[in-house]
Amino acid sequence: MTATIDATGTALFHQSMPFTERLGVQVLAHGPELVRSRLAWHESLCTLGGVMHGGTLMALADSTAAVCAYLNLPQGKVGTTTVESKTNFLRAVRSGYATATARPLHAGRGFIVVETEIHDDAGKLVAKVTQTQAVF
Template sequence: MTDIATDPLGTQLFSTMPFTAGLGVEVLECGPAQVRSRLAWNESLCTLGGAMHGGALMSLGDATAAVCAYLNLPEGKQGTTTVESKTNFLRAVRSGHATATSRPLHAGRSFIVVETEIHDDAGKLVAKVTQTQAVL
């Protein structure tokens, strides 16, 4: 496994989601313009044929997008919640890491829309997630 530095602010934000911490998500980069995190392939996260389960990939995408949305909250607002999420799966992850990169498409007063791409270690697109977060 590649040794990589994690982002301290991102690690703190992701730690507020115990489910994500339990999956073993590592935060690589954390800022309003882009949030990056990764999840290591592990047999316990797989479905048939050694492919990382779609639910694990969706969880990675959801958590990464949630942090991105949080970092783009309007002044005075304190949180978001996912109200819609769509994932297109394009290929399997059978080893290494799935790396998610989230970027805001729209940061409004009521909703924040985030697009997340998940790539494998070879840089191939594994999944694309478009998510709407309601501003709380």
């Protein structure tokens, strides 16, 4: 899949969450209404059988949602932390990229709720994640 990497967004992810650099997360778009990132399939991120590990997919979703929440912070607030996350896995990723797209559902003073969808290279829905981030 050919995609334009957002260097500024990728730097934001890697500086604020060094774990995303270790995973190899690349940012495709970032803004208050939509954050999109992707992660290449690699055997080191898989379970037996070559399936991308669910925890890897959850880390991609959590990181993408965290940036989305950060970009929707109320004025004067400095950050968020995940307090709840629910993931439905619908299919496996066995090659290519897992691409996460996060959108805010609610941006309040105390909590921000973000919905993230992860798709494979064929555009099929792999996972759906709803997450609540506490504002601090």
